Amino acid sequence: MKSFCAIILGLLFQFTYCQSKIKSISPTVDLHNSLNIQIIETLGNFLETKDSKLWLESDFKKFQFPFYEIMDIQNGKMGSDFYQPSLMEIIPTDKDDQKIIKIAFIGYNPKTKSNLIKAIYNMIASKKEGKIFFSKYINYATKDWTEKKEDNITYSISPLKKANNIEIEKQKTDIKQLSEFFETEKFPIYYYSTVSPEEAFKLKGFDYHPMMYTDQSGGFAEPYNIIISGNNSEYYTHEVVHLYTAKLFPKINSYFDEGIATYFGGSGKYDYLWQKEKLKKYLKENPDFDVFKHFNIYEKLYFEKETPIPYVVSAVLCEMILIKFGKEKLFTVFKNGNSVEKVLESFHLNQKNINSELRQFLKN
Structure with a gap:
């Protein structure tokens, strides 16, 4: 019954x-x-x-x-x-x-x-x-992972890898420099270290997501000072910068958010100077490329499969502004959260001169 x-x-x-x-x-x-x-x-x-x-x-x-x-x-x-x-x-x-x-x-x-x-x-x-x-799912997936605390960072290390102490020290040095640049105290960071974007997405709960297999590297800056790295590395300054900007400039335009993160932390496996050289090469090979038409950071525009053009252009613009106007002026526009066009106007850049100014700056 x-x-x-x-x-x-x-x-x-x-x-x-x-x-x-x-x-x-x-x-x-x-x-x-x-x-x-x-x-x-x-x-x-x-x-x-x-x-x-x-x-x-x-x-x-x-x-x-x-x-x-x-x-x-x-x-x-x-x-x-x-x-x-x-x-x-x-x-x-x-x-x-x-x-x-x-x-x-x-x-x-x-x-x-x-x-x-x-x-x-x-x-x-x-x-x-x-x-x-x-x-x-991340709580369950990492319950048996190894934790390692270093200064203000707590690492949760995937069982598929070992902690790299050289990278940990390099990250500590960068955080010290970031705190000085942004004029703020260090804060606690929880860092999930995985071997690949696929494993990073799995930590977030996805068995399948359309972005899981598009890149060989990548990761996430999450609320409450959490990093999920898919770079097989304990060093991820690009995403750490996003934690600083989220705390200090919650209205920052995403284009410049990626720019300042790339300026300090590069993108993917390569630092900013490497990416900057690739951008020079790209602009030389593409003389008609119009920066003004490519402010969308989600545009999948890569050079030699390694350089995200919108990210690196934004990083160069951030460097230009820092050199010509100083960081206080840059921080002001970060706080305002204005459109890319509005921000550029405040630095005397517009559709007519931005391409020539950018190319001239890269020659110096």
Whole structure:
């Protein structure tokens, strides 16, 4: 009789879940398990409402906005809510009251009659005081990682690598210089060190994300002074600069944010001087290149697969401004958060003269 009731409850649940935010549930998910059913009900509620009360409070204290990666993940070029969540797995952990939730965000294109996948995302579901709460996958994924504290940085080191003490010392030196330049005290930094962008994305919860395999290096500066490095390195000054600018200049235009980060920390595997030489070569080979048409930092415009042109151009502009006007004037425009064009105007640069001024500066 109990078995029959469980089957009936499972069938009723399968009928009702489709009315929630969850588009489909894989047959591998055990719908006879009472904890699974409670998790699915709460998951449907969370995906529908994005209610922060359904997320562990401790995550907000550590990450500020722990589920921002999936806040608008359903939206895309095909429209809002195009990518619908499908529950792929509910995976047990070593704790009876904790499970891994694996969700795919999939859209159907009626014109091509094909399914398009946006991402596969993991998060943790825990039962506390009879209720289900979600949390970021990174806490679970790094629970057995090695921690190493050096000055103001706490490193969490992937088991796929060993800490590089030379890079750690180099990072400490750069942080000292950054604190002097920005005229502020050092602050605690938590640094996740992974071997690749793929592993970095996995820490953020993604089994698949369209950006996971586009670059050989990269990483993230997260709220509350967190770095997630995919560079197989304990040195990542570019992203550390973003922590300083986020703290000091919350309105900074993203174009100049990437510029000042590239000026101090280069981009990818190479420092600013290396990138600057590549830009000189690029401009020589492309005399008609118009800087004014390429202020979009998300534009995938690379030279020799290593130099992100918008980043490096912005870095050179930052250097020009520092030399000609001083850092106080630069800090002023960082604080204002004006458009790129407005900022350049304040330094007597515009569409008519910016290309000649940039090229002339690079010759010096």
